[in-house]
Amino acid sequence: MKPIPYGRHSVSEEDVEAVAGVLRSDWLTQGPAVERFEQAVARYCGAPHATAFCNGTAALYVAYRALGLGRGDLLWTSPITFAATANAALLGGADVDFVDIDPGSCNLSVAALEGKLSDAARKGRLPKIVVPVHFAGQPCDMARIAALAARYKFRVVEDAAHALGARLGDAAVGDCAHSDAAMFSFHPVKSITTGEGGMIMTRSRELHEQLQLLRSHGITRDPARMAGAPHGAWHQQQIELGLNFRLTDIQAALGASQMKRLDAFVGRRRELADRYDWILGGLPLVLPARQPDSQSAWHLYVVRIDATRTRATRKQVFDALRAAGIRVQVHYLPVHLHPYYERLGFRRGAFPLAEAYYEGALSLPLYPALDAADQDRVAEALRDALR
Secondary structure, eight states: OOOEESOOOOOOHHHHHHHHHHHTSSOSBSSHHHHHHHHHHHHHHTOSEEEEESSHHHHHHHHHHHTTOOTTOEEEEOSSSOTHHHHHHHHTTOEEEEOOBOTTTOSBOHHHHHHHHHHHHHHTOOOSEEEOBOGGGOOOOHHHHHHHHHHHTOEEEEEOTTOTTOEETTEETTSOTTSSEEEEEOOTTSSSOOSSOEEEEESOHHHHHHHHHHTBTTEEOOGGGSSSOOSSTTOOEEOSOOOBOOOBHHHHHHHHHHHTTHHHHHHHHHHHHHHHHHHHTTSSEEOOOOOTTEEOOOSOEEEEEOTTTOSOOHHHHHHHHHHTTEEOBOOOOOGGGSHHHHHTTOOTTSSHHHHHHHHHEEEEOOOTTOOHHHHHHHHHHHHHHHO
């Protein structure tokens, strides 16, 4: 039987033609397609500024730098995320710590954050940036996090790599109403793809201009930002230390074309998630929680093996589904349990709710082209494995 991946991109002939149009044009990079893509995402999210990057990790690294994070500073995030969320801070010379998760949403726990901030304030070691992660596409409680940011004077960067198309109340994730910035990823398994790519959304013009500067070597052609008068129309100056983190026009054309189908992609993911809820009911699984006043983008559909109702271990279930051609995955090993982070001093037991989540978590196939027969095959394989 055909393999069923846990995630898969969806590329149409319209997407192919959009890319081909750029290949036939005068601009393969640093041309108009990037700005068109940025504007499309900004309009969708309701944020005034968007800056595209070569990938989401680079986007986070530059956002942290642009907000002043550096050596001796501290960034907090969730341990249930891809390691890049924390790595990008370490690469900038900062220190990293984590806040345990809410066992329902699997997002950073606001109650745990509040308690940790109170303790940190007493110790005089507050974070400069807190990064809530919209895990699996489920929005965090950004209003409560913003209230804590106002009280404790930290900046907020949303890791929304999973959440393009998600909504919190009437607002799109990425509008930055409760944060300084939000990051999207366009890896092939995400809501839309550019192959590789990322973007930072913000309401701050100053931050937007700094992001643009740092993604392109720290070099400007703007006379207003130069030291002294320009030598001529050719003149440019490096005024910050940056690198080349640019997205190409080829990738941007694909992204702009995919944005036309974003709502259809996310709508299909929601239909599939609802159907999983229906066909998996009664199995010894903890199904994903639905959060009030929000709509997930359903990047992932993560179930957890309920050890109180089955003798099957997560590894046994994982191996059985893989043997059946169903390429389930696990998201994620808590960041603090990676060997690199253990060498920094983090230990098992530090974030018990994140660790308990990991022990049972299993990501089932979920992507727009998945059909009912595929889902039924996944459900049947789960039933057999969980007996």
